[in-house]
Amino acid sequence: MPANQDAKEPPFAQGRQSKRVVVDTNILVSAFWSPGGEPAKIAALLQNGNLTACYDQRILTEYHEVLARRKFGFDQWEINDFLSLLEHEGLSVVPAPLPLEFTDEGDRPFYETAKHCNARLITGNIRHFPKDGVAVLPRAFLEE
Numbered sequence: 001m002p003a004n005q006d007a008k009e010p011p012f013a014q015g016r017q018s019k020r021v022v023v024d025t026n027i028l029v030s031a032f033w034s035p036g037g038e039p040a041k042i043a044a045l046l047q048n049g050n051l052t053a054c055y056d057q058r059i060l061t062e063y064h065e066v067l068a069r070r071k072f073g074f075d076q077w078e079i080n081d082f083l084s085l086l087e088h089e090g091l092s093v094v095p096a097p098l099p100l101e102f103t104d105e106g107d108r109p110f111y112e113t114a115k116h117c118n119a120r121l122i123t124g125n126i127r128h129f130p131k132d133g134v135a136v137l138p139r140a141f142l143e144e
Helices: 024-035 038-047 055-065 078-087 105-117 138-143
Strands: 018-024 051-055 118-121
Touching: 018 024, 018 038, 018 105, 024 038, 024 055, 024 078, 038 051, 038 078, 038 105, 038 138, 051 055, 051 078, 051 105, 055 078, 105 118, 118 138
Parallel strands: 018 051, 018 118
Antiparallel strands: none
């Protein structure tokens, strides 16, 4: 069975290929925190349809919870618009659990989703993930 058989292609990607990615929450925090940085470039690629975000419900929940934290002071309208776009235009999946141990179990959904979708996992901390080339730093991803 193909990895994405249960996933519905997003409307903008129908009929064309868009690189699939899973974006760690730390990348989104950085994108909103520093609009000129590499994470913000990745967010822009998602917004303009050049990348397809793959996610599961655990990831969406984390995005909403973390980005809503008062300590960041992000504009909630902007956050909600961005996450609505990701949810509507992205690829929602239910990945199978993988028999791996994670130092931080919060990283599991991101890795499982990336493996399920055959996607790159863009994160600010690759040492938390298996050394199999799935997880990549923003700069390395942008240089691919």
